[in-house]
Amino acid sequence: MTGDGTGPGSDADPPIVLKLGGSLITEKDRPETLDGDALDAACDAVAGALADGAVERLVVVHGGGSFGHHHASEHGVSTTTGTDDAVAVTDIHGAMAELNRAVLDRLQERGVPAVPVHPLSLSARPDGVDGDLDLPLSSTVTLLGEGFVPVLHGDGVATAGEGVTVVSGDELVVELAVGLGARRVGVCSTVPGVLDGDGAVLPSIDSFESVADALGASDATDVSGGMAAKVRELLALDAPAYVFGAAGLAPFLRGEDAGTRID
Ligand SMILES: Nc1ncnc2c1ncn2[C@@H]1O[C@H](COP(=O)(O)OP(=O)(O)OP(=O)(O)O)[C@@H](O)[C@H]1O
Ligand SMILES: C=C(C)CCOP(=O)(O)O
Structure with a gap:
């Protein structure tokens, strides 16, 4: 364990932030069903990149797929509509924690020092649905400094005036990328x-308007906006962002271009 910290202003190598989409690692149209082969392949690529030194510091975020989105949809909860029903919150978070455990297990089996960071316990929208997301990063920064790979996930989030809404993995990716200087x-x-x-x-995108007509929602149950929301979030970043499929993961981790570059 190194204990040398990271984040903006630090001498440490800036981290890479990687989202494993819920539609990749789960069967998105079958409730609470993992796509084990896809998750194994993604974990192989992550473990390989850390083992051969292509990546030194990594934060992983995963989406909801048929775990979070299924439960959120059943309870009528989205990124803008919340719930004050504790059972609904526990269902949504519980499904995401279960998926998170599956991701952690498969990463750890490959020697990746992956540890959970649960946004429901950490994050809030103190100014309501239209306000900023508050995501304190000291646990993630310190875990990175100690040599761990923090693994966050889309989750429920306390939201003033709405109870608990959904925070998507895409929004977490943006917060992490900015806050950690990815x-x-x-x-x-x-x-x-x-x-x-x-x-x-599309090889690259530099404005939402130029691609808005082609961008749709997800082709499965999705309470957080699918590809259109993803592109909109990623365009706000300073760091280069890439959207790619399973075949693009290893090249991306090696530092190569993959899929669509968004900047
Ligand atoms: N122009 C587009 N290009 C690519 N995909 C698109 C486009 N428009 C809509 N989509 C849909 O976006 C989906 C990917 O977004 P989605 O939010 O489902 O992915 P994810 O991040 O892997 O899943 P999750 O939100 O569960 O983490 C694709 O399955 C596709 O159906
Ligand atoms: C539905 C929940 C709880 C998580 C949504 O995260 P996403 O799949 O990254 O949009």
Whole structure:
């Protein structure tokens, strides 16, 4: 364990922030069903990149797939509509914690020092749904400094005036990337990149308007906005962000371009 800290202003190597999309690691149209083969392949790529030194510091975020989105949808909860029902909150968070455990287990089996960071216990929207997300980063920063790979996930989040709403993994990725001064950001999903109106992968995107017509929601149950919300969030970043499919994960981790570059 190194204990040398990280984040903006630190001498430490800036981390990479990687989201493993829920539509990649779960069967998104079958409630609470893991896509074990896809998750294994993603964990192989992460473990390989850490073992060969291509990546030194890594924060992983995973999405909800058929775990979080299924329960959130059943309870009528989204990023903008909350619930004051404690059972609903526990259902949504419980499903996400279960998926998080599966991700941690498979990373740890491959020697990755992955540890959980649960946003429901850490984060809030103190000014309501239209206000900023408050995501204290000292636990993530300190875990990184101690040599761990923090693994966060889309979750419920306390929201003034709404009870508990959903915070998407995409929003967490942006907060982490800004707050940690990330070097690069990767979002690995089921699609090989952001597709244009003819289904071809767009090599790069630098404005929302130029691609808005081609961007849709998810093709499965999704309470947080699918690809359109993803692109909108990633355009706000200073660090280069990439959206790619399973085949792009290892190249991205090696520092190569993959899928669609968003900047
Ligand atoms: N122009 C587009 N290019 C690529 N995918 C698109 C486009 N428009 C809509 N989509 C949809 O976006 C989906 C990916 O977004 P989604 O939010 O489901 O992914 P994810 O981040 O992997 O999942 P989760 O939100 O569960 O973490 C694709 O399955 C596709 O159906
Ligand atoms: C539905 C929940 C709880 C998490 C949503 O996170 P996302 O899949 O990254 O949008």
